[in-house]
Amino acid sequence: MCPNSLNDLFKDGLKHAYYTEQQLVDATEELANQSSEGEIASAFSEHHDETQGHVNRIETVFDAIGESPETKSDSAVEGLINDHDEFASQDPDQNVLDRFNIAAGQKSEHYEIAMYGNLIPLADQLGMDDVADTLEQNLREEQDALEKLSTIGEEFDYGQLPSE
Ligand SMILES: [Fe+2]
């Protein structure tokens, strides 16, 4: 069916978000397991738990709009995950991988922030205040995760990295 309405636009975005969050449940777990440094691993592990909560919140949104939860594959998140996997598969120095993973996490948070930053005003326009509030909770956790990762990136000890 051709998307022709504000409602179609919202539902399409919600399906992409549902897929994206499911992919990121696994990705954040992998990032946590791959990180050697405690602060980085715990940031990913904490956000892994939050990400599972994001999946659950999206399911409550589907319920609120009277639809069964449905995913729609999202090439943007797949691209982010593939790029990460390709880098990690080259068996990099552990500290180099840690620094790479911080950036990989930041990119996915930026993507999720853009995703919710668009879905929330669509929900508002459709008069679905409760749905907008639920999505806003996910957005806030993405923003906090981005802030945490950005701080870790800024404070990263580059002296650990081989220069060549
Ligand atoms: Fe999320």
Ligand SMILES: [Fe+2]
């Ligand atoms: Fe996130």
